[in-house]
Amino acid sequence: MINRLEIQTLGPCGIDSPLDSRFFRDESTGVLVDATVGSDARTDPREILEQAGPRSRIFFEPARTRAAIVTCGGLCPGLNDVIRAVTTVLWYRYGVTDIRGLRYGYQGLVSSYNHQPLALTPETVEDIHKSGGTILGSSRGPQDTCEIVDFLVRNEIDILFTIGGDGTQRGSRDIAEEVRKRGLSISVIGIPKTIDNDIALTTRTFGFETAVAMSRDPINGAHNEAKGVNNGIGLVKLMGRQSGFVAAYATLASSDVNLLLVPEVPFTLESVLKFLEKRLKRKSHAVIVVAEGAGQDLAGASGQDASGNTLFGDIGLFLKNAIEEHFRQISEPVSVKYIDPSYIIRSAPASADDSVFCFQLAENAVHAAMSGRTEMVIGFWNGHFVHVPVSEAVASRKKIDPAGALWQSVLDNTGQEL
Amino acid sequence: MINRLEIQTLGPCGIDSPLDSRFFRDESTGVLVDATVGSDARTDPREILEQAGPRSRIFFEPARTRAAIVTCGGLCPGLNDVIRAVTTVLWYRYGVTDIRGLRYGYQGLVSSYNHQPLALTPETVEDIHKSGGTILGSSRGPQDTCEIVDFLVRNEIDILFTIGGDGTQRGSRDIAEEVRKRGLSISVIGIPKTIDNDIALTTRTFGFETAVAMSRDPINGAHNEAKGVNNGIGLVKLMGRQSGFVAAYATLASSDVNLLLVPEVPFTLESVLKFLEKRLKRKSHAVIVVAEGAGQDLAGASGQDASGNTLFGDIGLFLKNAIEEHFRQISEPVSVKYIDPSYIIRSAPASADDSVFCFQLAENAVHAAMSGRTEMVIGFWNGHFVHVPVSEAVASRKKIDPAGALWQSVLDNTGQEL
């Protein structure tokens, strides 16, 4: 029996879509959550996701629709691409010309902050995708859900696109629920943003590939630094709070890494030091990549930031100090060059491939919104853009499987035994 | 009923694999060719592909195995990544240390050419992935199958990895069949190489994403050239003989293109000129991207090259001349700047994401070969690496569906009506 992950809608679609009919997506189509068969099939193969795309009939009358976009959390390559594409697809394809860019994350939906929204038009967004950052600004942390819905009502906003991670989408769900409770017809559509690529039910999130690409130069630099002195160690910390995907892909992309440490695969300081002793004896240099969330039992995570994320201890700094201290004690001094390129990476413009992906995410978000869907995020699964109920998207995280193909590739690439 | 695309093997696997058992892939697993359900499902959903990965038992005894690698056809970003990864995975993971790099494509398997093979070791391949091109050299066109198999026998080669496109894989199939006819135990494993990304049953081929990424600067240049004069037209020709994927993705990645022409969507010169008249009146400049195989009815394809590929007329040059002539005649002179970046693109090193992909393709090719599989290519489908019978891989081409989501994205992005 097939279990369809149902998507909430605001009501029946009474309006003919102005789009080209050859592209209309049939309501009945779906994408299997698990496309594997046999013993490796990990979930019920009959669970399916609704396929994204334009519908023949829509809910909102374009000429009377007011849309708004908000970007939340830390920077991520592609934010401006998404803002631009949401704007141009609404404008040129549907004829929605009242589009507001809300400033500084959820603060922009709370009247007391008094941030003035930007009017978004094809002209104002024309070249923004060529720059990193977000023209809307962002902020961390939630705001009061009722105040937000009050703001939406007062400003007569029909569609809200929320671009943000875990926390943002939880907020997004709360807003949609409050909207529902009040019986309003406001669509809330999430576009998941996590440079860590750890959102459930989407193979890939925008910015992730750019982050991997941008990690190559720092790792190459660490490699040069390591070889540049006797017993040199290059140490690079990359994004990855719960999931080490960026660090793992960057490691495979570089092929110069000798040891990768990720949150999903625990390790002891002793094992790292033992590895280094062996490696330096044989090769006189080493390159280590560590995801920021790895080894937090060692680095001392503490407290939380405004978004409710754990404040991590700096595992890179911890390792640098611990390694230097250890080799000083055994009278084999080493030189550790520690590189933390995070801000440079996340503030970069999107790679070509991410720009394509951002455009398609935004297109499908617009289609979903215009058809009156709500409480969902756009995902990408088994080669298709899909609708994912927001509650499913935030229910769990994608992680590296230590017995899966990716981790195997890492071990094949680095030769590490950890 | 499930239809499994069966893979040929050389015989029973009598040897325990030296690899880590936690990564062994169960023989029974497979990946559905079609993961969609509902009216959009395009093929029988019960057709499945064998999943790639290491097997618990292998066919070849590593210490006695001699492997060879050959690269054929035009350059493609990632060739050296694949050569490097095949070498290091064979060497470090399986203990195969007799690895030969055959020179200049299939010429390297014909004794009369007298090209001396390179001995491939982890040292000789250490940094090759940082350069474009192929350290083995390449050549176009087939060679006599019997001579090739004679060469394999005489040189006691157990495994042959063929890295190449359509024509190469057809050759690959012929070699494998001749091997079978002679009752030999030689595994022939293909790694599909097509920058056009048009091989069937693989979502993606290596080099494709790099090509898209490398197309962005030329398109941006064309955009600047177009805006740099009154009635300026920037015209960029990109790869794409039968399939316009590179041109389509590059268009989406740029968002500066006003008209995309691909082989899958026919057009007349008149429609292009009419589009330009409208566009120049409104905006005084235009950017056109054309795939090399588009409009061959206009550009005059003729003859064949050594690989048996049709020799295309230069559609870019044709359009440049036809457009300039037309606007001269209507006394609205335009300036067309024509850019053909093909050699710069295909000779570039792989992007980070392509480097990862090349590593994984190579890993899985090695696993397939060591398990005694043959007459197959490595594919990537619905998120998994798979085994594709070579006959299926060369039976048809992937193309842009003019009623599908990609072409819709193109129209949404360019606003073109063609």
Place this chain on the structure above:
Amino acid sequence: MINRLEIQTLGPCGIDSPLDSRFFRDESTGVLVDATVGSDARTDPREILEQAGPRSRIFFEPARTRAAIVTCGGLCPGLNDVIRAVTTVLWYRYGVTDIRGLRYGYQGLVSSYNHQPLALTPETVEDIHKSGGTILGSSRGPQDTCEIVDFLVRNEIDILFTIGGDGTQRGSRDIAEEVRKRGLSISVIGIPKTIDNDIALTTRTFGFETAVAMSRDPINGAHNEAKGVNNGIGLVKLMGRQSGFVAAYATLASSDVNLLLVPEVPFTLESVLKFLEKRLKRKSHAVIVVAEGAGQDLAGASGQDASGNTLFGDIGLFLKNAIEEHFRQISEPVSVKYIDPSYIIRSAPASADDSVFCFQLAENAVHAAMSGRTEMVIGFWNGHFVHVPVSEAVASRKKIDPAGALWQSVLDNTGQEL
């Protein structure tokens, strides 16, 4: 005795400069044209150029001054940097806020074309330096000097900045002379633009270094293409009509070039073919870089473009065909991959170093104009920005000296004997 290259002025400077006095440049300072002594000194060491920089007293009253900028000829990296810097320095430093960007080269100064100027403000130019091209557009060729001066008078323009090459600066000189003849107080200041770096009395022109930097990838690509087949030849054509500086520096920057051909050093087809025969025998591949103006006796220059530049035959295409034909005749077939990256190079944004240089050129152009100087261009000589009479700047061209240090470096680098 010292011979000072005198600069024309519009009259006495009656106004105190609003700039910081510590940076005022003394009127008496100058820069020696020749800083060498001994037998290598090439000109009279006592010839001096006036040093550029802000003066304590200025000619134009900022609040009443209207300035205009025009960009002429082909694209060159840095045009937008110069436009931006002229605008911001006029605006913030001098308080000149009436600044017009004239469209499409000298056409923008001829009323009948009816091109509407852009109002330039710090806001409109804020990010333009991050893009190649010119936001003003450009055109080739001169316009009627009297009409131009009529336009300046009618539009009450006090200062005209002309950004362009040889032909543009000749036009600039004619305008300034006509202004003088009519007894007007309009300053005409040239900022030399030649990607070939061939303007006299300036060590360096903007865009040149970017062009060298952007040439490295195509040459690297040609190198990979050449090594990618047996007897492969990579052939790259670079800018350089009369002077081969771009090609020479790109060759030194690459260290992969085996033969460089420039306009200053004549060669025969036979010598090129002989070189290739030797090289292919020894190494099986070769890389050739040719400046577009080299070998025009072979390639067949013919006619003139709108700017009065000779229309060159395509020396790259000529060589490709001649080489392939020759080796076909001696039954040693070769494969020539011909790359012409010109439009990609010249439409790129400025390199970091060129951006710095553009800023400083523009600053000094503004200082010169505000002090009432005219009929001059800004140069850079012996480490200092200088004022060069426009007649001197267009009187001759800088060229590679075949007995000088640069050509020696080329021979040391390529090992070529030509």
Place this chain on the structure above:
Amino acid sequence: MINRLEIQTLGPCGIDSPLDSRFFRDESTGVLVDATVGSDARTDPREILEQAGPRSRIFFEPARTRAAIVTCGGLCPGLNDVIRAVTTVLWYRYGVTDIRGLRYGYQGLVSSYNHQPLALTPETVEDIHKSGGTILGSSRGPQDTCEIVDFLVRNEIDILFTIGGDGTQRGSRDIAEEVRKRGLSISVIGIPKTIDNDIALTTRTFGFETAVAMSRDPINGAHNEAKGVNNGIGLVKLMGRQSGFVAAYATLASSDVNLLLVPEVPFTLESVLKFLEKRLKRKSHAVIVVAEGAGQDLAGASGQDASGNTLFGDIGLFLKNAIEEHFRQISEPVSVKYIDPSYIIRSAPASADDSVFCFQLAENAVHAAMSGRTEMVIGFWNGHFVHVPVSEAVASRKKIDPAGALWQSVLDNTGQEL
């Protein structure tokens, strides 16, 4: 009267140079230290430097000459370019084929470290210029001069090329003096390496331009981070211990910087905070660039590293904390994103322009050595490569003149008042 900065030689040149005679440089030529005249002339204009280049007669007989190269101190873009060019020019131009790469800085000249030298040939250095770092490795700090000279004698080294900064060149001078004292015929030629570009009597040092170019992305990132939140501050620390050239040029190259802090222009914390208060009120974001050696009275410099360099306090971290604390106290919370890209920058491969410069430095170092010169470094001054007595090169530092044209450009660009 002319004061020539005399260069030491090992004795009369008894051998005809094998080089092309048209490039021989006359011994009598020189380059004026000061090419300006008038009140801005800063030194005695009659002081001259010897011009570099090949001489018609040489001191060392190539077939019997053994040369050695050593790289010292921190990484700098271009080290491998210099190693490669010294090797190829010695080998191909002079016929010197006994060339040793000494490992890990001056440690490689002390027997007890037992580092084995690399044999350098055109093959071993062929592609090294495409990677950052140094294939020889490096180390900090001096070694015993007598032991070094003993090593040179024992290993029969005739020419020693020392690539390094201030401290290295001081060591170089001590070695040359000890050589002279012992009456040996060993040439010691320095190639100055300082990414800070602060060596006296050379306009430019290799790696500097690359550092400026590599600084642009981090500054751009800081700009995006700053604009990405309300009251965001992007803070970038760049190289520059005593001299702020990298930070100043990077600021001009970016045009996004609002405040530049360099060692040459003292400042108080109060002035920085006041600037920020004003700026944030007006614009809600700010970008600060600080050279590492700036504000050391605040950041607390302490102790010395192995090279004798002062161990600087981290002015970036100091400012980040002080700024956040201040604005917290006045209840205007800001978010400071602090970026320190130093290792990424210095480990990068050389830019095109730096590769050219490295080649020419190396060429001229080889010419100088072969002619028997010693106790000198290669400089570049007023457009010519010159010989600078090592004692002059280390006697003082180049610094930004707070009343000079560069600082004026900075103020014009940033608009800052500090």
